[in-house]
Amino acid sequence: MDWWEWGAGAFEEAKRRDTPVLLSVGYAACHWCHVMAHESFEDEATAAYMNEHFVNIKVDREERPDVDAVYMAATTAMTGSGGWPMTVVLDHDGNPFFAGTYFPDMPRHGQPAFTQVLQALSEAWTQRRSEIGAVAENVRQHLAAISGTAGAAGDWRVDVAAAVETLAGEFDPMAGGFGGAPKFPPSMVLEFLRRTAFSASETDSSAPESDVSRRASHMLARTVAAMSGGGIYDQVGGGFARYTVDRGWVVPHFEKMLYDNAQLIGLYARLGTELGDRVARESADWMIRELGTAEGGFASALDADSEGVEGKFYVWTPAELVEALGAEDGAWAAEVFEVTDAGTFEEGASTLQLRHRPDDTERLEAVKARLLAAREERVRPARDDKVVAAWNGLALSGLVDAGVLLGEPRYVDAAVAAADLLWRVHVRGARLLRVSRDGAAGAHAGVLEDYGCVAGGFLSLVQATGDSAWLDRATALLDTALTHFRAEDGGFYDTADDAEALVTRPRDASDNASPGGTSAMVHALVTAHALTGEGRYRTAAEEALAATSNLMTKAPRFAGWSLAAAATMKDGPLEIAVVGPPGPDRDALALAARRKAGAVVVVADEAREDIPLLRSRTPVDGKAAAYVCRGFVCERPVTEVADLERAHT
Template sequence: MPNRLAHETSPYLLQHADNPVDWWPWSEEAFAEARRRNLPVHLSVGYSSCHWCHVLSRESFEDEAVAAYMNAHFVNIKVDREERPDVDAVYMEAVQAATGQGGWPMTVFLTADAEPFYFGTYFPPEPRHGSPSFRQVLEGVSGAWTDRRDEVGEVARKIVRDLADREIGFGDAQVPGEGDLAQALLGLTRDYDATHGGFGGAPKFPPSMAVEFLLRHHARTGSEGALQMAADTCEHMARGGIYDQLGGGFARYSVDREWVVPHFEKMLYDNALLCRVYAHLWRTTGSDLARRVALETADFMVRELRTNEGGFASALDADSDDGTGKHVEGAYYAWTPQQLRDVLGDEDARLATDYFGVTEEGTFEEGASVLQLPQSEGVFDAGRIESVKARLKEARDRRPAPGRDDKVVAAWNGLAIAALAETGAYFDRPDLVDAALAAADLLVRLHLDEHARLARTSKDGRVGAHAGVLEDYADVAEGFLALASVTGEGVWLEFAGFLLDHVLVQFTDDKSGALYDTAADAEKLIRRPQDPTDNATPSGWSAAAGALLSYAAQTGSEPHRTAAEGALGVVRALGPRAPRFIGWGLATAEAQLDGPREVAVVGPNDNPATRELHRAALLATAPGAVVAVGTADSDELPLLAHRSLVDNEPTAYVCRNFTCDAPTTDVDRLRAALGR
């Protein structure tokens, strides 16, 4: 019989609806039950494409005896970290403070007042490698709760006090200057892997936000070192196993420093961010590789992640059926030499083996290899390679596909909207812009209420119950601002304004300018989460700074500009010390130093000269430049106000830092005005 999770919208929670565990969703009712029964709370946090979350479920949550013990001795709460990033952030901070590390699945034991007192991640079904079994942990915690309740309570209260002391301010810090950004660049250079690209060692994650900073820094200063790090990192990733050489799109991370073997889950947010980065790299360098990867990644998102409602699903699982009924990580993507021969025949299989770096020993597991591009494509016959790739893709499509998390997350859809809108505009792919518009329309229709409050998730056209957090408001605003620049439709600027006004009122500290991850009127947790550092996505703090700055440039709004600059104070404090973890904030600081430049293109939309000026403006590499396009009498976009045609020809205006260049009807002059 299904448990309470059967009524949830989260695919991760629904995966546990048939567990024998008497799960509760996160709710006041669950904690009331813990008080009524005088039991501790067992909080289990994960997400649908998490490999070890599935392992823990199979080993323990589906075990009748373990479940019976859990039901008798705990109130058990299951949380999808992607649906409730606020709950995840609060307790992950506690786990990391107590153990020095964290990850998912996350296991936390709480009092009925939601105060944590014992932590862990994955626990095996039997004692292993120095780790107790999950059953031993349950018995130990239950025993402590029964026999040493006062001690448990004191531990919990101390942890809550320690978390309260971690409040972030930086309200007095000024916006970053030239020296701060130069120090950040130096810090990235020290961490740079000159052999394989990227930063640090294994596991190695795609450094999307840091690469965006490097591209903007090059555009503003001419630093060839910054461009080289960005371009080489992108090439190594695109040639590695982390990139799907047949279907496009990137896996979550590489388990090695060479980008060879990925953790195979494919996340919407990674692909949205990387699609935009590769499009921006092409915009800077004209690289054919960057163009191909940007378009293939965009096509992957539309083909495999788009939902029936027009939004984008969260992720594809790492695991899939290997054809024998067993779920295996990477089964969908890896190839043995024999599998290549079965599909291609001996001659083309030898070509594929060389082209994709497949070996008899294998680069992955059990003699299988992850496809890479270790050699230059120029040494192979392009026609034969395209035929080989098409046949392999067709054969792979017949394999059991990885599961898909169909949850639509507002923030990640905002990132996808920005990426698809810009990629479609750069490469004359109106279908990609249309996909961005459809996703934006879904967010407005379903996620945004009449008070401009944003819901975090939806599934199958049904909106979730949980409120949006700062990253949702910021990233959706970012997507809407990109749409406004690409389409010239002022309604997207208006919607961005609604969201950012909410950021000013609900997420910003009036005195310090610091930002919180949850709204002032959101559900109260043991701590109001607040983190300015990037993780897999831009932090809500940095994303809000960027969107506020762009909106201020589009509208001339001083409150939004002031809020953006107040938020950037944290970048000055952290950027020189930890540039890898505040890349989007550094990229926003580059835009602030550059102006950002404001470009108004005035002219009829059906005039080829208008379209040419508009395209030149969109392709400008000036950091964070904003673009408005429309007729002189348009009242939808403030940048077009009081701007008229010159000699009755479509005209471009460029301004920054309260100073405007002479208007021009010449595309080359516009490009020059948008250079350094």
């Protein structure tokens, strides 16, 4: 294949040759992208036809989310659905006139062969150009209309009870999660439910639990237990796969993504339960061990396939368990992990599930360690080594939460190392670059989610380390985003005002598997306001959240991170400064502060000017004290954990 990079050169070549442009969008861990590449792009006859009749562009959606967003919107509009691999055919101005996803090499399941599609498109280009022009213009107008109305604003103060009610209607009471198959980890929705579940007790510990709080708590607890006990969770090595093909979390699509695990590590750590602590610790260890790069960052993903077979690295048969563990432990492991002769996957193999932890936890941990060692002898899935700014920003936040809540300083150290890489390699004069590899940054400009997630990660480090340099760096990124990404209605575009012009300027306020740019910015802006007292950050957060009000009300499953922000912003967030001499007393106060949902917490030895939340905060009678404020109202400082737990302003 003669692949071109996305850019003006490819369109100029298409115009010179008078051919259409074929755009193929995928990503490294996408199973069906690899299948289509093997079936079609690596086939000599197909490749020759494509090279002759099209100018072909290959785009990694993780490097160019702006290009992906524009043409995914077109694909969804033209076909009713989307996904990857995405195949879009464009005119010389970049307007799409045909779109689809995977096409087989032979007619199959009611789909034409890819070569048939190519031949029909080439004939239409040469013989029915006017029809193509009409289709392209209609799609262009539709995309422009979507972009123009994406920010329809309302009141950011969302009806939490109504959102919980809608989510309850989509909740799967048998398996947890929302909807049917396939099932994706609803990380951001779960954080909204967590904040809702505990909000009543935090504002009035004597009040009876509300129905809204009970329902939120039930959906949260059922889902986190079901996911961590299912095959979507790597019971041997830690970490979550991207999604399951079934509703019961049993059989995953086996790729492991950084963005999923970064969020889930933080979520499970914040639960404050034995289950949450264990899963957060196992997954943080896995992320550092298997996604950590030599430069200190985190790679994007592990593939689903090894030796050309999806899931081969992760699944087991009863015989393989016996071979790895011996007869007695092998039989015990098969029972514990629900591995049967029939299997839950392909060819009699099973994913490992752990729905009920055995009483003999020492034996369980020993068996897991031996299985992990045995699995290391298998051929490993490939790793996508590119470092994506936004996802590394999420990793900073997840690792910080795990580090401070589980008492694991090495997680915070790993976050600092990744943040140093982002600042050193990805930041150029307060402008972000999207990706790097082997310590060298690529040319692609950062998009809104990069600014929001990286700034949010830096602000997490302020709270974990007390290093004000991260506050300065975070606010520099936020100021850049406010200057270059803000829309007229107070919302945000996904690309900067000086970014490469596409068919339309992408703007999407929804969350997907990772936070959308708008919701990521809202969280970072709210935290920056709490730490600095700068009212403009709070104002910007409220205006941006208002631009997503319709989405939060009508489709809460796709606005979980915005809802989590709205739940916290309603009366807060809590702003807590813990000041005093290092030691057990201060540590206990800091942990109690950090357990409060959505709280912004900073810890120091004494009052400091470089972090405004610490100004004029001093120990009380030489003892560590916690200063609690919310909504411009502060309580008297407290020195006892019990008093802090009751504090709510």
